[in-house]
Amino acid sequence: MSAFTSGLSLDQGMLASELTYEELWVAVLTLGGELAELEVEAYVLDVLTPGVYEHNIIAQALNEVSMSRGNDHPVAYRYH
């Protein structure tokens, strides 16, 4: 069973960020991710089930954007 910290889902975080999917993809690559752009979109929409790493790297990308705007970490991380 998955365990999450409290916070927004990837989809909710994506909406709050107002990023385009391409911008999110580049943010994921900047964190060292190797996902395809369409894969990132599919994970955010939850049509593709992300593993722990995939979830957390997208969450981190969204949270880095949030921090750059002076906010905290709104998107939840997944422990396992």
Added chain:
Amino acid sequence: MSSVEWSRLLRGSSDTDPMDRLRQAMRLGHDVAPGLIAGCSITELDGTKYSTQASSDQLAVSLDEAQYEAGRGPCMTAARDHQIHHLEDLRAAGQFEHFNSAAIEVGVLSSLSLPLEGTYRPAALNFYATSPGVFVNRRSRRIAALLARVIAARMLQSDSGSRGARPLSTEAQKKAELIHRAQVRLAIEHGSPEQAFTAMAIRSREEVRSIFDIARDLLAPGPVSS
């Protein structure tokens, strides 16, 4: 949701039969609004002739053909003019009377046609739904748009936005390398680079700091013992 099917379509190898891929994509059309999609199809324009390249079932084909016969319809407009065409309630008077009548007759009450961008010939992805207003739902429209992009990429047999295609600035590449080095360093303690990333992400949250700062700290030389 058919996560396995989406995965196959997204990561499908280039030697898969293109028609198999399109048939696979048509099955995923039902994920746009589970229980409410009557059918989906791909319309293509070759010269002046429209045809259905793939479909989920005969109902979708018959609704496409009703439009080709009438010489007008949302799927044709979407393919030809590269415009999204959303008909929220087919019972309301509209510009495609022939299509509306054909659709209502088979229990279809709303439709969404999305242009497939970048394909060799003008094309559109069509969804037909059994209730009005199905495609007003934001999530449904976003999944439909994703499927359209995946299909367009697969029709081109391209790997658009693929793994390894890194449109990164020099600064972004340096940041990615920084995270990678920190992951490798932490992997000894956490078991794998992926688990190391999660540890850094959670530390970033706990300390309300950027993960790049966390990585820099981890890689900084420790105090020199005398």
